[in-house]
Amino acid sequence: MGLALAQKLSRAGDHVTVVGRDPEKLQRVRADCAGPDRPATIVTDITIEQEVEALFARCSQLDHIVCTAAEFTGAYARLPALDLAAARRAIESKIVGPIHIAKHGAPTLATGGSLTFVSGIAAYRPMPRGTVVATINAALEGLVRALAVELAPIRVNAVSPGWVDTPIWQVVAGEGKAEVLDGMAARLPVGRVGRPEDIADALAFVIGNGFTTGTVLHVEGGHRLV
Numbered sequence: 001m002g003l004a005l006a007q008k009l010s011r012a013g014d015h016v017t018v019v020g021r022d023p024e025k026l027q028r029v030r031a032d033c034a035g036p037d038r039p040a041t042i043v044t045d046i047t048i049e050q051e052v053e054a055l056f057a058r059c060s061q062l063d064h065i066v067c068t069a070a071e072f073t074g075a076y077a078r079l080p081a082l083d084l085a086a087a088r089r090a091i092e093s094k095i096v097g098p099i100h101i102a103k104h105g106a107p108t109l110a111t112g113g114s115l116t117f118v119s120g121i122a123a124y125r126p127m128p129r130g131t132v133v134a135t136i137n138a139a140l141e142g143l144v145r146a147l148a149v150e151l152a153p154i155r156v157n158a159v160s161p162g163w164v165d166t167p168i169w170q171v172v173a174g175e176g177k178a179e180v181l182d183g184m185a186a187r188l189p190v191g192r193v194g195r196p197e198d199i200a201d202a203l204a205f206v207i208g209n210g211f212t213t214g215t216v217l218h219v220e221g222g223h224r225l226v
């Protein structure tokens, strides 16, 4: 989703910096966004506060910050098998990381700037094995509402995707990825699962709409209805 957004904004002529932990993946991002407005990349682990502080110290004034990070390896499990260390890593990636970003990133934002996070359908349609992820997404939406009040006039929002075909499904479903996604596509009113571009569109909307704050925008193909 982050790559799709970077491609969309770069094509529109925006200056984009993509952040992640893996330098090789960031190299591929630069290759995938070929062209004059190719994004800059910076290696940072958002779970480490000093790294986030150093990241924003390198940035001049920013217009918008979007966080799509999640590390769910080992976090999908029924409770008897749940590895609490994996659960903590997931919480660090999607709750503590966003708090680091809000703390150190908000001061760099220009007037009219925004912070946007990505929650998810698991908060609304929890499934067995998904307790940790459901909890995290619901908590992130609470954080968004609190930050929208505390950081005003900076706008703070979340986009909540349904099931979207991205690499994260290797972690969630492994070899069964295609079968699981096809099954969901057949259930959804729109007849397909999401594409990263669907979520990039939604992220671009909340970034650009100056009257939207404290909001969760659901982009889930009707998943909450079925």
Ligand SMILES: NC(=O)c1ccc[n+]([C@@H]2O[C@H](COP(=O)([O-])OP(=O)(O)OC[C@H]3O[C@@H](n4cnc5c(N)ncnc54)[C@H](OP(=O)(O)O)[C@@H]3O)[C@@H](O)[C@H]2O)c1
Residues within 6 Å of the ligand: 001, 002, 019, 020, 021, 022, 023, 025, 026, 044, 045, 046, 047, 068, 069, 070, 071, 093, 094, 097, 118, 119, 120, 121, 122, 160, 161, 162, 163, 164, 165, 166, 167, 168, 169
């Ligand atoms: N795909 C879905 O069906 C779905 C549904 C609902 C919600 N979501 C949510 O949507 C968001 C985007 O998911 P996605 O599907 O695009 O997943 P993805 O392809 O796995 O992308 C997540 C990215 O987060 C980065 N990341 C993880 N931990 C990080 C950290 N500590 N610091 C910096 N970067 C970190 C990873 O890059 P590095 O490994 O290079 O760090 C990875 O590229 C996530 O919050 C996810 O929970 C996804």
